[in-house]
Amino acid sequence: MEALGITLPGLLTQLISFTILVFVLYKFLYGPITRMLDERAERIKNSLEAAERARTEAASSAATVEQEMVKARQEGQRMIADAQEAARRASDQIAERSRLQAEEIIARAESEIGQQRDAAIEDLRREFAGLAVLAAERIVERELDVARHQELIDRVLEEGLSSRNN
Amino acid sequence: MGKLLSNPKVLIAALIAVAILFTSFLGGAVGAGLGLGFLGGPIPLIQLPAEYIVEIGGYQLMNTFVMFWLAMLVLLILTFLATRKMKDVPGRWQNLFEAFFEFFIKLAESAAGGRKGRMFLPVVTAIFLGVIASNWLGTLPGVGTIGRIETVEEFLEVKIVKELKALGASDLAKDLKKQGLPAFIEEHVGNHEVEEAITDVFAEHAEDKFVVFNGSSGIGLIPLGRGEDFKVRLNQVVQRPSDFSAHDMELFIEQAEHPRFLAGVQHDELEATDLEGARVGLLVPYFRGASTDLNTTLAIAIFAMVSVQFWGFRNLGVKGYGGKFIFNPITKPIEAFVGVLELIGEFIKIISFTFRLFGNMFAGEILLIAMGFLLPLIGIIPFLGLELFVGAIQAAIFSVLTLIFGSIAIIAHDHGHEEEHGAHGAEPEAQH
Structure with a gap:
């Protein structure tokens, strides 16, 4: 040991010196610098995260707007379609109703006409019967000859018709 | 070549270089054999132990201690320069040390796996800085020659x-x-x-x-x-x-x-x-490179290995870390023997640390002296560069090895499992 120059006082001196060096460097160099590095890394990480967040937010809001617009467009289209449908239905309804009304009117008119015709036919029949009876009475009262009968029937019919026309 | 020499400036520079080389050759050790050697310096006495400057009450103040304190002073000044005005946009010294610590933080985290690697760093970086500062200060002119x-x-x-x-x-x-x-x-x-x-x-x-x-x-x-x-x-x-x-x-x-x-x-x-x-x-x-004294290198090696043991005990506990070395010699004779070898290995590491750094730096010093004699004036120049390189390499080796030993020390030996197996295996054996 002596030949190598290792001595206890020398070893202790260097041990103490080196311990002081380690402590001083730890306290005044390692500590502040690593703190600085960590703080900076933290800050960079935070700002990156914030940027990422902002970007996703922007993307999501753009998507929302797009969605809203699509929805609005669909809504408009739906409303137009609804309106068209409603209008079509209304016109159909109106047409149907008017058709029904017309049919009703026609039916009524037809039934009225029928009734009137029936009534007229009934009247005519009644009148013809009466006339026939009258004509028969007249035929029976007089001598019959064809010319006179014909003349008579004609007169009756003429009278009957004219009276009916009255 | 001919073209280059036709340029008068290059020619003059080449002539001066040749003249210097010639002068240096004749003035050096070879020239001394021819009766010249006019540039010969004092023949130094090379000895392993450091020389003491003064003796105060039996305590010998060695020239290497002075150099180590100088290295500490230099590091203190650099610390002051680096941390005086800490800014987000770093100045050059702050930048240097930030890059340095960044490098070591990455290294430690990859060696130890994650953030717990950081616990090695105060010691590891101090070893690097202390060793490189002493090594490089040892190459300054006047070191080893003024006295x-x-x-x-x-x-x-x-x-x-x-x-x-x-x-x-x-x-x-x-x-x-x-x-x-x-x-x-x-x-x-x-x-x-x-x-x-x-x-x-x-x-x-x-x-x-x-x-x-x-x-x-x-x-x-x-x-x-x-x-x-x-x-x-x-x-x-x-x-x-x-x-x-x-x-x-x-x-x-x-x-x-x-x-x-x-x-x-x-x-x-x-x-x-x-x-x-x-x-x-x-x-x-009056000055001698601190790393050329075994006291210095031994002190740093002891500090490093004590730190390694400390990390081991703190991370694995007395049982966990001690269990890497001490086994029951009756139930597990082979492990017990290996454990003793491991324990001796820890002390061998101190010695290898000590002599690796000392040997490299001492040899470097002698190399510089030898070149100073062989080719005075210029022979030393390339070797100064080599010495700076070796000084940095040795600092890196010392610190990185400490880091590696530390990260090995905190790895849990799958001791618990083995003990269970051992207990199970031991029972039938006992019945035989």
Whole structure:
């Protein structure tokens, strides 16, 4: 040991010196610098995260707007379609109703006409019967000859018709 | 090439370079063989232990301690520069250290897996910075070359004082310190204890080499020689008046009562005239690279390995970490043996740390000295670059190895499972 120059006082001196060096460097160099590095890394990480967040937010809001617009467009289209449908239905309804009304009117008119015709036919029949009876009475009262009968029937019919026309 | 040389500036530069190389070659060690060697520096005495600058009450202040404190001071200044005005947009020193710590944080987190790797960093980075600072400061000019010359007389005085104290003659030791060696020897001729002390010292240091200085240049190395004849007046040999002529020298040698010691002075290569006015002693540099002292490297290695053990115990607990080394030798003899080997391995790591750093830096220092002698002025330049590289590499190796050992120490040995298996396996065996 002596030949190598290792001595206890020398070893202790260097041990103490080196311990002081380690402590001083730890306290005044390692500590502040690593703190600085960590703080900076933290800050960079935070700002990156914030940027990422902002970007996703922007993307999501753009998507929302797009969605809203699509929805609005669909809504408009739906409303137009609804309106068209409603209008079509209304016109159909109106047409149907008017058709029904017309049919009703026609039916009524037809039934009225029928009734009137029936009534007229009934009247005519009644009148013809009466006339026939009258004509028969007249035929029976007089001598019959064809010319006179014909003349008579004609007169009756003429009278009957004219009276009916009255 | 021809084209390049036709450019007068390049030609002049090339000529100057060749001239410098030539001068350096002739002025260096090779030229010295041809009788030139005019650029030769003092021959340094290379020794493993660090040299002490002053001795204060028995404590020797080594030149390597001073260099280590200088390295600490440099690191402190850099720390101040880096953290004085901490900003988000870093200045250059802050940037340097941020990059440095960033690198080590990444390394530690990949080595230990996640954030817990950070616990190694205060020690690991301090090792890197401490080692690289001491290594690089060791390459500064003046380190190992500026110092004082400790003469043989001073050297012997210190040794004899120590010897006298060891012999229990502290009064004599005090006298010696007060009077100086020549007067002391003059006064105590025939004193048994003094004779014994001096004889011992000479016997112990007979092979020690000393440098013969001519002015500030070392011109040769001589051994101290045997000193049974302690009565020699040492100061006459090592510090002679400048008008001491060659003839005087011959007379001195003839008249000397102590031929063996003088035989040491009269080294083969040294003419008597070479010694004229010369001082003999050692260059004690005031600065020496801190990593070229085993005390420093051993201290850092001990600190590193103690930290590794501390991390191991803190992460795995006394049982968990201790269980890596200590097994029940009856139930598990092989594991117990391996555990002992592992335990020895931890101490071996200290030694390998110590000598790896010391060996590299000490060899580098010697390489620089050797190149300074072979090719003075320029030979050292490429090797300075190499030394800076080696210094950084060694710092990286030391710190990264500490990191690796630390991350190995905190890995749980699947000990619990093995113990269960062992318990189950042991029972049937016991029945046999």
